[in-house]
Amino acid sequence: MMDIFANLALGFGAAFSPMNLGLCFVGALVGTLIGVLPGLGPIATIAILLPITFSLDPLGALIMLAGIYYGAQYGGSTTAILVNMPGETSAVVTTLDGHQMARQGRAGPALAIAALGSFFAGTVATFLVALIGPLLAQAAQAFGPPEYFALMLFGLVGATVLASSSFVKAVAMILVGLLLGSIGSDIETGAPRLTFGIAQFAEGINFTTLAVGLFGVAEILRNLENPEQRGVLDKPIKGLMPTWADIRQSFPAVLRGTGIGSVLGILPGNGAVLAPYASYTLEKKLARDPGRFGRGAIEGVAGPESANNAGAQTSFIPLLTLGIPPNAVMAMMVGAMTIQGIIPGPQVMTENPRLFWGMIASMWIGNAMLVIINLPLVGVWVRLLRMPYRLLYPAILLFCCVGVYTVNGSYVDVLMLSVFGFAGYGLAKLGFEPAPLLLAFVLGPLMEENLRRSFLIARGDPMIFVERPLSLALLLMAVGLLLIVLMPSLRRKRDEAFRE
Numbered sequence: 001m002m003d004i005f006a007n008l009a010l011g012f013g014a015a016f017s018p019m020n021l022g023l024c025f026v027g028a029l030v031g032t033l034i035g036v037l038p039g040l041g042p043i044a045t046i047a048i049l050l051p052i053t054f055s056l057d058p059l060g061a062l063i064m065l066a067g068i069y070y071g072a073q074y075g076g077s078t079t080a081i082l083v084n085m086p087g088e089t090s091a092v093v094t095t096l097d098g099h100q101m102a103r104q105g106r107a108g109p110a111l112a113i114a115a116l117g118s119f120f121a122g123t124v125a126t127f128l129v130a131l132i133g134p135l136l137a138q139a140a141q142a143f144g145p146p147e148y149f150a151l152m153l154f155g156l157v158g159a160t161v162l163a164s165s166s167f168v169k170a171v172a173m174i175l176v177g178l179l180l181g182s183i184g185s186d187i188e189t190g191a192p193r194l195t196f197g198i199a200q201f202a203e204g205i206n207f208t209t210l211a212v213g214l215f216g217v218a219e220i221l222r223n224l225e226n227p228e229q230r231g232v233l234d235k236p237i238k239g240l241m242p243t244w245a246d247i248r249q250s251f252p253a254v255l256r257g258t259g260i261g262s263v264l265g266i267l268p269g270n271g272a273v274l275a276p277y278a279s280y281t282l283e284k285k286l287a288r289d290p291g292r293f294g295r296g297a298i299e300g301v302a303g304p305e306s307a308n309n310a311g312a313q314t315s316f317i318p319l320l321t322l323g324i325p326p327n328a329v330m331a332m333m334v335g336a337m338t339i340q341g342i343i344p345g346p347q348v349m350t351e352n353p354r355l356f357w358g359m360i361a362s363m364w365i366g367n368a369m370l371v372i373i374n375l376p377l378v379g380v381w382v383r384l385l386r387m388p389y390r391l392l393y394p395a396i397l398l399f400c401c402v403g404v405y406t407v408n409g410s411y412v413d414v415l416m417l418s419v420f421g422f423a424g425y426g427l428a429k430l431g432f433e434p435a436p437l438l439l440a441f442v443l444g445p446l447m448e449e450n451l452r453r454s455f456l457i458a459r460g461d462p463m464i465f466v467e468r469p470l471s472l473a474l475l476l477m478a479v480g481l482l483l484i485v486l487m488p489s490l491r492r493k494r495d496e497a498f499r500e
Contacts, residue, residue: 028068030068049065077115081101097296113247119371121257122309125265147471176440220393260275275308
């Protein structure tokens with residue numbers, strides 16, 4: 001425990017530098033902004049801003065990108081409550097009761113409970129990151145290539161189980177992602193693979209191009225397809241602070257939401273996104289009068305908002321300790337770390353403790369900043385929500401193109417951006433979720449590398465994966481998860497849960 005406090009002192013010393021404080025504030029502000037404005041989201045925003053991180057210190061770059069991620073969770077609740085339109089996927093549940101409270105003249109308490117619950121959940125979850133992170137990193141020191149391969153395979157299986165699309169479609173996206181990740185030069189021989197003679201593909205498909213296309217451009221196309229309908233709240237927001245009765249009703253929901261989000265955020269796939277749905281379902285089942293939900297129950301705001309922020313924080317645990325991204329946003333963070341020459345994994349904590357603990361310290365600072373940013377600036381966000389989307393999307397599209405072009409200075413990347421943009425739009429129309437594809441694209445080359453290293457160690461004997469207890473346990477967990485989800489009764493319940 002004393003080591004943790006000493007390391008946190010190191011982290012706060014790094015995070016409190018003027019540059020890192022400024023980048024933390026910028027990340028939190030930008031995250032809130034893109035959470036408030038429906039149509040972009042943290043995945044596309046982080047992808048667009050990746051080129052900017054080239055010139056930044058690694059710690060500062062990661063602090064800014066992390067601030068965008070958990071800042072979007074705060075901002076998404078604002079637009080969900082005031083406009084009945086979730087600015088971020090995890091804020092969908094907040095619209096059910098949050099907007100009803102706003103229509104009843106209680107927008108202020110709804111916004112305050114969302115912000116304060118998020119702050120509490122983020123603070124607790126960050127403490128868990130500081131507590132569990134070193135233990136996992138220490139355990140990961142015993143991991144060899146077979147264990148890493150088995151862990152990544154388990155992560156991809158988890159992504160298919162937790163994807164909101166059908167199981168078959170999720171598996172298809174995983175396979176496409178693995179295929180795209182194999183394009184380029186062979187990692188050992190350097191021979192070209194699936195490049196079709198295109199010189200720009202010799203080093204593989206650019207991660208930023210794929211991410212911005214699938215999430216940024218595709219999201220613009222989806223928003224242009226639907227006519228703009230924003231019933232922005234016209235009533236003045238009064239009585240921002242909740243009453244003691246509101247706090248008494250909300251506090252148990254905040255505690256339960258924090259616990260649910262902290263656990264689900266670590267799981268591979270969409271655990272952090274599913275956390276608010278699980279929290280809302282639990283609150284409704286525990287309520288004495290379930291009929292209040294959907295009509296302005298404050299627990300329906302407090303629980304899910306706490307869950308999504310706790311999940312956003314704890315999703316950093318597998319990234320920082322094992323080097324495994326549990327969701328699409330963390331895959332972006334892997335890309336950012338790679339750009340900075342940092343190999344994600346347990347060695348980060350031992351070889352670069354300033355970066356590891358500086359990231360954790362910045363999460364506490366960022367959560368405090370977000371409370372200050374969100375509550376006093378509610379009037380600004382309301383005015384911003386009245387801006388027509390037709391004025392926003394040309395600027396967003398321009399930033400996408402400029403951001404992708406500046407990575408390699410190649411027009412081919414811009415052309416591929418449009419290809420992936422239309423592909424992402426088509427996938428969404430057909431009910432395919434692109435997040436598993438991006439996860440597989442990131443993990444695919446790492447899986448291949450560890451698979452080859454395992455066979456080199458074992459001289460081609462595949463029994464190495466079952467002879468080592470940890471890799472065998474992970475493989476059995478992956479197989480067990482697949483068998484469970486393939487059971488017809490469980491598949492039906494899974495599909496019903498996602499539809500609900």
